Amino acid sequence: MNTLSDSASPLYEKVKDFVLGNIGSGKWARNSRLPSENELVSALGVSRMTVHRALRELTSEGHLRRIQGVGTFVAPPRPRSTLIEISNIITEIKTRGSRHRAEVVVLERIARPEPELLLAFEFETVKPVDHSVVIHFENDLPVQLEERYVNPNLVSGYIDQDFAAVATYDYLQNATPLTEVExxxxxxxxxxxxxRLLNVRPGDCCLILHRKTWTGPVVATVNTFTYVGSRYSLGSRYLHGGK
Amino acid sequence: MNTLSDSASPLYEKVKDFVLGNIGSGKWARNSRLPSENELVSALGVSRMTVHRALRELTSEGHLRRIQGVGTFVAPPRPRSTLIEISNIITEIKTRGSRHRAEVVVLERIARPEPELLLAFEFETVKPVDHSVVIHFENDLPVQLEERYVNPNLVSGYIDQDFAAVATYDYLQNATPLTEVExxxxxxxxxxxxxRLLNVRPGDCCLILHRKTWTGPVVATVNTFTYVGSRYSLGSRYLHGGK
DNA sequence: AAGTGGTCTAGACCACAAT
DNA sequence: TTGTGGTCTAGACCACTTA
Incomplete structure (x- = not known):
């Protein structure tokens, strides 16, 4: 006896659809117990491995919760966290078909950083910190002011680069593996x-994006991106659920 | 002959670790081909299903790329898209241990919406649109102005709710399944x-978050959240890679 | 034709929780 | 002890790509 659809998708997909259908229709309520793997095997006429794979994938997708020795349950409604993706400004400008130009304003090594900067780096001892300020132009209009403080212990040669030619983003990405971002x-x-740098009036609205990155337990970079509010917006489009 | 570690994790996890180790150490370069499943079966002394599961999971995690009939390849470095998670303002306020209060300013059905609003809804014919404006207070200080336009064909009874007691967010979440968010x-x-509503001066900086949601091909809601720039910031901390 | 990954099965053993 | 999910195997058949 087989209650699965006839389309040409793999069996485990049909099992997934069967389960999602029962959840979606309300037949299997939130937090209620699903039939056991063996019951589904009998009911659907497929092997246990196939049922197991379907349930395992649905679990990792957040639809189910499984407890060994107890059973499989319909997961509570997902938090539906909605996400904004932050991408590279240069890629973004070029994707829009605009012309990109970068201007290096500052590129220096700070021997004795301010205490608050050291605090941001969570340094235990005083160390030099590399510092860059770059303006990004879209069709000769400044859109982003990019200020970065870089841990020279993790990133070598930072202040020797020509960031009008090489993106700071690319250089850092290759220089040290990021493990965490805030x-x-x-x-x-x-x-x-x-x-002055962004060619707007003082007091004009700006969108500020602070980004702090780690390599393991060590702070790698501390960044501030300033966007002109009237010339830029962060955007994203996000597909939910997905089967 | 078995080159896998001896710890107590499942075999497929050890296979995954073995593969990730070879990628991490640079022994298997970017875009290079991995040994075939059968070769790994021989080299590692496990069954093909176990190798297959390991490679399948690594593929879905973005570490590998597989092409049927061709082979398995080390995936190019991940885009490292960094993400901001946007959560419910009420949860957020309560998480901070603050007191939340909501005040309904407008709750109405617009029989003849402005053309630009219809445009946002991508309506083909003129329909009524439900409209709400709610102020969210954190300890009696207004932090968010929440304006929503809702498609009454998808969400019934919206304008009959008491949004001082029920969160618009929760009501909408239960009323229609979101499939896409912008x-x-x-x-x-x-x-x-x-x-006036947020108790700041005109011209003061505000953080504006536009959110548009879909149920299938139909626009469900069009929202604008206005935050007082000096009282709020969107934040997130994100773990990269992670095995 | 040979090699690749994709799926599926029947059966086995295990760890775990409830009874 | 029974039933649950978690893992693993050996073998099979398939779809696909390359030669």
């Missing part, structure tokens, strides 16, 4: 220096 | 109405 997005008025 | 984040000065 973001903070806020909206603040431009200060005098930001206004 | 976000746009920008920074703009507050207009007169925003300033």
């Amino acid at each position: 973001h903070l997005i806020s909206a603040l008025p431009a200060n005098a220096e930001q206004a | 976000h746009l984040i920008s920074a703009l000065p507050a207009n007169a109405e925003q300033a």
